[in-house]
Amino acid sequence: MAQMDKERFVSRVLEMEPALYRTARSILRSEQDAQDAVQEAVTQAYARLHTLRDPEKFKPWLLRIAVNACYDVCRRRRTTVDIAAVEETLAAPQSDCVERMSLWNAVQRLPEEQKAVVTLFYYEDLSIRAISEVLGVTQGTVKTRLSRARGRLRRLLEQQGGV
């Protein structure tokens, strides 16, 4: 199977721009970290393009690489206090995206482990199986996190009068 050329790769990545942004932000609190992780993910994905056997699976394949890049940032960050991230979190209610998106706002308040699952399921329409592959956890874990997240989201949205 012919390998995707740069033009096609760039086009597919740009189609996935919102997905990459949301997924990165579901794992990382800082805008800067999300940018760094996605930048690294895109570079890694391009370098490993030959490992993509089925172009139909480009989206979960790239998201998986992006998720791993985000986790790398988490690992680098975990021993330090990121002032920028704290400031962004404090400033979150005023941010353009959150202000207009009450569901997204609620998603941001979920526990770390549930945010990525909800983002991939509701925003990116990935199946339970695809999510388990992207995040490297079992399908049972995905279902459990999703179920807990649903309950929590409902409560959060009810409290906000957003349901």
Add this chain to the structure above:
Amino acid sequence: MRRRAHSEPCSVPEEFRRTLRRALEDLPARSRRRLWPRATAAAIAAALALFLALPNLFPQVAEAMERVPGLEQLMRVVTIREWDEGDDAHALHVKEPEVQGEGGAAVNEAVDAYVAALLEDFDAEEGARSLDVSYAVVTDTADWFTLRIDATRTAGGAEDFSRFYHIDKATGERVQLSDLFPEGTDYVSALSEEVRRQMQARLEAGEEFFPEAFDAIDPEQNFYWGADGTLYLVFDEYSVAPGSMGMPEFAVSPECLKELRGE
């Protein structure tokens, strides 16, 4: 909830868009594999110490690490089976690992099959014999993981051989030699020629080989990455050289590798 997620607009911040476009513009015209993780030898040692020793020696450390979001991606290697059997005629010692983490399942399946085949051969043999199977982690960096299974078989003489299992951590997938090259690349012929060339040069330098016993590398020949990023092809003891040479290794020249990668 899904309908609502799709109906709510979300503007991707301009800075994020700019960064992504800049990253895409900076990509080379052709995809080139970064085959070796950027970590230095010191980083490899540090990674091994932190990611392997601690979680494996102290279960509470492993559990604590796994509770941190994202750290479940770390490779953790534990011994799942270890047993000895023996009488006057035979001795068996097997220490089998399990790799826990993304991509671990594929490696575990391959290791299981390999150990089962070793045991089957051992059972089928007659006479005095022994088999010792153990493992070692060769590499565990942010990008790459390599596990080596070592076996020593004794039946008259002793024979050592190893198998290497790799995981590309960026994709979380098991990697074999064929995965390093673009589809359709005749890497088998090229690398076989490189091995033949080196074998001849080393023969002339006084080392011993069986050039007539070497036809071509296996498409999934054993390999590992050296600390400096050199690709080493590994052969079983006695397969292409006398036992005194141990398990012969051939370093693939960077030029040869670059050519095969189309760089």
